[in-house]
Amino acid sequence: MTTAPEHIIEVKEMVKKFGSFVANDRLTFHVERGEIFGFLGANGAGKTTAIRILCGLSYPTSGEIMVAGHNVYNEREKIKRKIGYMSQKFSLYEDLTLSENIRLYAGIYRLGRREISSREQQLLKRLDLSHIRNKLIRDIPLGWKQKLAFSVAIFHKPAIVFLDEPTGGVDPITRRQFWEMIHDATLEGITAFVTTHYMDEAEYCDRVSIMVDGRIEALDTPASLKQQYESKNMKEVFLKLARS
Amino acid sequence: MSLILDHIDKSFETVQALRQVNLEVQEGELFGLIGPDGAGKSTLFRIMASLLIPDSGRCTMLGHDVVKEYREVRQIIGYMPGRFSLYMDLSVEENLAFYARVFGTTVKENYDLIRDVYDQIAPFRKRLAGKLSGGMKQKLALSCALIHRPRVLILDEPTTGVDAVSRREFWDMLKKIQGEGITIVVSTPYMDEAEMCDRVGLIQKGNLMAISDPASLADGSDARLFSLRSNKGVYAYLDQLRKMEGCRHVWLFGDELHVTLRSAADVNQVQSAIREWADDSLEWKSIVPTIEDRFMELLKEEEI
Amino acid sequence: MNRFLGFVKKEFQHIFRDVRTLVILFGLPIVMIVLFGYVVTTEIRDVEVGIWDRSMDQASIRATQKIFSSGYFVPAGYLEREEEIGELFRSGRAKVVVVFEAGFQKHLQTEKGAAIKLITDASDANSAQLAQTYLQGVLMNYFQSLNQNINVPWSVNLHSRMFYNEEMKGAYMFVPGLMALILMLICALMTSVTITREKEFGTMELLLASPLKPREIILGKVTPYVLLSFVNAMTIVVLGNLVFHVPVVGSIWLLMLECMLYITLALSLGVLISTSAKTQQVAMVMSLLGLMLPTILLSGFIFPIDNMPKVLQWFSAIMPARWFIVIVKNIMLKGTGFAFIWKETLILLGMTLFFILAAVKRFKIRLQ
Numbered sequence: 034m035t036t037a038p039e040h041i042i043e044v045k046e047m048v049k050k051f052g053s054f055v056a057n058d059r060l061t062f063h064v065e066r067g068e069i070f071g072f073l074g075a076n077g078a079g080k081t082t083a084i085r086i087l088c089g090l091s092y093p094t095s096g097e098i099m100v101a102g103h104n105v106y107n108e109r110e111k112i113k114r115k116i117g118y119m120s121q122k123f124s125l126y127e128d129l130t131l132s133e134n135i136r137l138y139a140g141i142y143r144l145g146r147r148e149i150s151s152r153e154q155q156l157l158k159r160l161d162l163s164h165i166r167n168k169l170i171r172d173i174p175l176g177w178k179q180k181l182a183f184s185v186a187i188f189h190k191p192a193i194v195f196l197d198e199p200t201g202g203v204d205p206i207t208r209r210q211f212w213e214m215i216h217d218a219t220l221e222g223i224t225a226f227v228t229t230h231y232m233d234e235a236e237y238c239d240r241v242s243i244m245v246d247g248r249i250e251a252l253d254t255p256a257s258l259k260q261q262y263e264s265k266n267m268k269e270v271f272l273k274l275a276r277s
Numbered sequence: 278m279s280l281i282l283d284h285i286d287k288s289f290e291t292v293q294a295l296r297q298v299n300l301e302v303q304e305g306e307l308f309g310l311i312g313p314d315g316a317g318k319s320t321l322f323r324i325m326a327s328l329l330i331p332d333s334g335r336c337t338m339l340g341h342d343v344v345k346e347y348r349e350v351r352q353i354i355g356y357m358p359g360r361f362s363l364y365m366d367l368s369v370e371e372n373l374a375f376y377a378r379v380f381g382t383t384v385k386e387n388y389d390l391i392r393d394v395y396d397q398i399a400p401f402r403k404r405l406a407g408k409l410s411g412g413m414k415q416k417l418a419l420s421c422a423l424i425h426r427p428r429v430l431i432l433d434e435p436t437t438g439v440d441a442v443s444r445r446e447f448w449d450m451l452k453k454i455q456g457e458g459i460t461i462v463v464s465t466p467y468m469d470e471a472e473m474c475d476r477v478g479l480i481q482k483g484n485l486m487a488i489s490d491p492a493s494l495a496d497g498s499d500a501r502l503f504s505l506r507s508n509k510g511v512y513a514y515l516d517q518l519r520k521m522e523g524c525r526h527v528w529l530f531g532d533e534l535h536v537t538l539r540s541a542a543d544v545n546q547v548q549s550a551i552r553e554w555a556d557d558s559l560e561w562k563s564i565v566p567t568i569e570d571r572f573m574e575l576l577k578e579e580e581i
Numbered sequence: 582m583n584r585f586l587g588f589v590k591k592e593f594q595h596i597f598r599d600v601r602t603l604v605i606l607f608g609l610p611i612v613m614i615v616l617f618g619y620v621v622t623t624e625i626r627d628v629e630v631g632i633w634d635r636s637m638d639q640a641s642i643r644a645t646q647k648i649f650s651s652g653y654f655v656p657a658g659y660l661e662r663e664e665e666i667g668e669l670f671r672s673g674r675a676k677v678v679v680v681f682e683a684g685f686q687k688h689l690q691t692e693k694g695a696a697i698k699l700i701t702d703a704s705d706a707n708s709a710q711l712a713q714t715y716l717q718g719v720l721m722n723y724f725q726s727l728n729q730n731i732n733v734p735w736s737v738n739l740h741s742r743m744f745y746n747e748e749m750k751g752a753y754m755f756v757p758g759l760m761a762l763i764l765m766l767i768c769a770l771m772t773s774v775t776i777t778r779e780k781e782f783g784t785m786e787l788l789l790a791s792p793l794k795p796r797e798i799i800l801g802k803v804t805p806y807v808l809l810s811f812v813n814a815m816t817i818v819v820l821g822n823l824v825f826h827v828p829v830v831g832s833i834w835l836l837m838l839e840c841m842l843y844i845t846l847a848l849s850l851g852v853l854i855s856t857s858a859k860t861q862q863v864a865m866v867m868s869l870l871g872l873m874l875p876t877i878l879l880s881g882f883i884f885p886i887d888n889m890p891k892v893l894q895w896f897s898a899i900m901p902a903r904w905f906i907v908i909v910k911n912i913m914l915k916g917t918g919f920a921f922i923w924k925e926t927l928i929l930l931g932m933t934l935f936f937i938l939a940a941v942k943r944f945k946i947r948l949q
Contacts, residue, residue, distance in 0.1 A: 075440040076411035121438075175314040201438055202466045204313030204481070205573050209529045216512050231467070232441055236531040255532060256508070266531060268441060268469070275442040326790045328948045347946070348792065356790040362783035366598045367591065378587030379791045421787075 040099075041066045041193055041224045042087060047096035049082050056082040057093070058247040064193075069215060069225045071235050071255075074244030075275045080228055081197070083244075087226070088195055089113050101192040114142075117186035117223075120197035124182030127171040131162060134170060135185060142189035156184050176207030183214055193224040200229060212237045232268035241267070243274050250274050279304040279429055279460040280325065285334035287320055287483075294320040296483045298334070302462060307455045309474030310464040310485075311572070317483040318464040319359050322433045325462065326356040338429060352380075355427030357418050359434045365407030369398055369417055372406050373424060380425030390457060391420045394450050412443035419447075423454065430454065432463040436470065448473045468569040479572050486575050495568050500541040501525070502566050505534040505551075508558035517554075523547050526577060535570060584793065588801030595775065596805060606771070610763045610813050614820050617755050628712045629657035631675040633666070636685040644697075647723045648679065653715050670702040677701050677712050696738045756821040757909035758882030760814060761902035764840070765847045765876050766868070768810050772851030773864040776802055781860050786948065795944045803848045810847075814840040818913075830916030839912070839922075842929050843905045849936035850901075856943040876902040904928050 042064035049057040056079045064070045074080045085091045087100055089109035098105040101115040125134045135156060139149040157163040160180055170178055179199055187194050196215070200208045212234065215225050227238065235241050235255060242252040251258060251274055255267055264270045280302040287295040294317045302308045310318055323329040324336055327347035335342065341349040363372045370384075373395070377384045388395075398416050401409065406417060415435055422430060432451075436444045448470060455461055463474070471477045471491045478488040487494060505514060511534045518527045518536055523543030527536050538544060551561055566574070596602050630648060634641050648654050657675035660666065669675045680698035682688065688695035699716055701709045779785040788798055818836070821827035829836065850872065858864035877883060879893060880902035886894055897903050904925040911917040919926070 075442050076438075078440075198438065202314035202434075204316075204576060205468065205569050206528070206576050207313070212529055213515070230438065230440055230444075232469075233531040237529060271441050272445060275440070323786075323948060328786060328789055330947065351790055351792050354790065356787065358783055358786045360783040362787050364591070364595070364784060365782070367594055371591075371594060375587060375591045376787075376791075379584055379788070379793055381584055381792070 039066055040064065041101055042070075042226070043097075043099040044087075045097040047083070047086065047098055048094045049079075049086060049091075050094045055247050057086075060096070060249055062242055062249060062252055064224060064226060065239075066192075067219050067222050067224055068239040069219055069227060069237065071238030071241035072226060072228045072244070073235055073241060073271060074228075078244040078275075079247040080244055084195055084197060084226075084228070088116060088118055115192045117189070117191040117194035118197075119179075119182050119186040119194070119199055121179075121199060121201040122197075125170045125178060125185065128169060130167050130169055131157070131173070131181060132166040134181070135188070138185045138188055144189070152188065156188070160184060176203045176211075179203055180207070180211060180214065183211065183218075187218050187223055190221075191223065193226055194218065196225060196227040198228055198230065200231060200234065208234070232266065232271055235267035235271070243271060245275055278302070279306065279339060280462065281335075281337045282321075282325075283335045283337075285321070285324060285336060286332045287317075287324065287329065288332055289320075294483050295324075295331070298483075298485045300478060300485060300488065302460060304339075304460055305455065305458050307451065307461045307473070307475045308463070309471055309477040310462065310480055311466070311468060311471055311477055311568070312464070312480035313466055316480045318480060319433055321480070321485075322356075322359075322431055322462070322464065325431055326354060327351055353428045355422035355425065355430045357422040357430075357432045357435055359437070361414050361418060363406045363414070363418055363421060366405060368403050368405055369409070370402040372417060373420055376421040377424045382425050384424065387424055387426045390426055390454075391423050393453055394423070395420045411439055412446075415439060415443070415447065416450075419450070427459065429460045429462070432461065434464050434466065436465055436467060444470065468567070468572060471568045477568070479568075479575055481572075481576055487571065491568060494571055495566060499537075499566050499570075500563070501538040501543075502564055502570060503536045503538070503544070503547075504530070504560075504562055504564045505536060506532060506558075506560040507556055509556060514554070517550075518547075521547060521550060528573065530569075535564070537574070585797050585801055588793070588797065589804050592775070592801060592805045596809070602771070606767060606809055606813070607816075609767070610759075610817055611820065613763060614756070614759055614817055615824065617759055626653060627655050628653060628677065628715075629675040630654045630716070631657045631660055631666070631669045631678040633660040633663075633678060633680045634685075635683040636681055638684075638686040640686040640689055640695075641681040644681070644720060644723060645679070648716065648719055651715075651719045653712075653719070666700055675702070676709065677716060679716065694738045755882075756817070756825070756827045757906045757913060758880070758902075760817050760840075760909055761843070761880060761905045762873070762876050762882060763817065764810055764814060764844055765850075765902055766873055767813060768806055768844055768847030769851035769854065769872050770865065770868040771806055772803055772848050773854035773858060773868050774861050776852065776855035777858050777861050777864040780855075789947065795941065795946055799852055799940070799944060803852065806848060807841075807844055810844045811837075811840065814844070827913065829913050831912035831918065835919060836909070836912045839905070839908050839926065839929075842926065842933065843901065846901050846929055846933040846936060849933060849940050852940040853936055853943065856940060856945070875900055879903070880906055882906060901929060901932055 040063040044063065045061050047057055047060040048055065060083060072080055072084070086093050086098065086105060089100070089105055089112040093105065100112045103111045103115070105112065126137070129137065132153060135153045136149055139152065144152070154163070157166055160177075162177060162181065165173060183196070183199065200211055203211065208231070215227070216237070219225055229235065238255065240252065240254050241258060242249050244250065251261070251270070253261065258270050259266065262270045262273050264273065278301055280300070282298050282300040285295050285298040298321060310321070312318055320329065324331050325338065325343065327343040327350045330344050337343065338350045339353055341353075343350050364375070367375065373384055394416050398409070398413050398420070401413065406414065409417065419432075419435065422432070436447055439447070444467070451461055451463065452473070471494075474491060476488060476490050477494060479486050505511060505518070507514065511529070511532070514534060515527060515529070518524050518534065523538050523546050525537045525539045527534055536547070538547065548561065551559060596606070632645050634645065649656055657669065660669070660678065666678050669678060678700045680700065682696045682698075685695045697720060699713055701713050779788065815837075818829060822829065851868070854864055854867050854871070858867055875896070879889075879897040880900045881897065882902065886897050886903070889897065908922045908925050911922050
């Protein structure tokens, strides 16, 4: 039994190279248990590479990385059991119904039959989607789909949920409801690790890191970052950092 | 008039994608269509590009009907689909040369038009398009759409999934292209890009609503709209405000909450409640709605 | 014209940049012809032979020993009744059964001669004929060597009978058949896949929004494959000739012309498939299941048409490959001129026109 550390993610000197190209250049940061951590950066700055390593999908070249108390080198299976993952590109199976999707994921995490049923009902009720439980995912609006995808990603009560551009293309109201869901999840002790291109969403994070060319250029609370870079909002902070 | 949409309807099987869409875009104008995924933007753009036939209504591009005179239309438009649609296995310059030839022109002939865009990717001109980063792909796609010097440029969500810096650069380029006298119709899910357009239209569930210039769209000061800010963060106050009788809706908005009251008269009740929370850093003030506020208001009206 | 050439150039760039396409295009014909060639017609070894000796006298036993000492054959059992022949073939335990008539030795010295029957399972036509030829050779050699020492020559009558494929199509059959198969596969599969690829990757949307006309898009897609397929057809002819000594008895020019016709037909079929397939995967399945399987099974390439049930015979009549195989066999193996194949040519021509018209008609100038 590992004791729960305060830092749910601890990254020291993480390097990832593809040939001579350095995608992640000695990243050092931590994520605190229960916080919303914004992981920002321009396209190609190395965010996806880093997330893949943290999720146990690829190995770093070097560095010391602990996720949920497990080492990314030899405890990847344990890590995968403790995390949830959702991205804009892939979240749910389009040709399955809402109910089938939920049951599929519940089955993957080996929940009991009775528990699956009751949790499914709970979840659909909370999202107000019970009336369309037998519709195919491809037939429902993107916003609903993303909300359901998030609920499914935290269905097994993971320690951390990785959200890769979860709100891309979603309407402004649903986008906000989505962030409220993220916030509610953190109240239950789940840590959220989020990327986004909407800069107003950066404000909703407890702490934000900004990557530029494979390095973390800034990491702090939105309020401190704005002060530090003399900007009125996170968009300005981002433009100042990423442009230089 | 560059583009006229006259009562366009379009349905797919069970979904009505567009309902009675009317729009006129002036020559040389930069028009923005703003709305979320699935609102009908791509369908509308494909109709403009002569790729879909509307169920009813008429669409003309510089006077040419997009259904009957699709050949003429295809000569004068430059179209950039929502999905990256260039050949991944051809290099940057091969893609450009191919599209130039398809339109019966050469890269040389119109190079001055694309110079600003293309110069940024020229160092990688031997690289395969599939190996470019997101921002560079988008610049190549724009170059290809421009290479035949179209009179109308139709850009379907060119900045989706692109970071804030590249997005800013992209809009700077669009401004320059507009300066060449080319009409531009562009769609985006990012509200903050609206201010770069001459006029914008908000679209949701196939309804094109509130066409106006960004300034007056955001104006029309609303006595019911307030913002709340606190050093302690605003999540904590979200539920409390929503429980209040006088608050119609409350939304996160960057580091603030935006609160719309049921009527301007409710302000006293809310203010006195806020005072009881005893948070010195609380800032409560009346604000002018942004485009995003307006859009959310329209979305809410739609629901009711 | 410039537009069209630009398109063709782009198409060649796609082809030469994709290793997979190149391998299918040039590797497949060579691999298939060599594979088929060797599997189907190599020398024989260890062919299972059943013996039904109805006389069991010295001569028949000697002859049997001779067969199995030749090194080509192994015994599969000794039969006692006629029904056992069928059983042996069906269970696959033997390819050939040798039947010595009753009173074999006695008849040898008569004027009429003694009879040996060779019954062959000809469902695998090529190896059946080969095994039969070898057996005949072994037996004839044996009896001739005996005849040198006696005054009254022994005479033997060898009767051959084929089970399942009685007329026994020629051993060279596989070259025309392969040609029909490979050209159908490459032309139809490649074009349908390359057109649906443009749809799947969204590039078709841009092509449609450009001033390119449908016929320019279709011709631009098809032209490179016409050239490459023609190279393929000629490769097969040359390989067949060099490696397996399959001759081209008739006019090579006529053969080329007929190949061009067939290639055009297959390409238009490919375009037709692409008009109804949305993804490369669907196009590939449609081409493989819808074209390749029927071509193999129903064209007479492997199973003789005359032995098929009537319904399948009708189906085989709409297989372009069936007519093409007849044409190629006539030109290559029999050396006949156009006068003998004009009917088949006309059928192919009609099919080609039909497919081209259907493809152009179904090709959409818009999305949806």
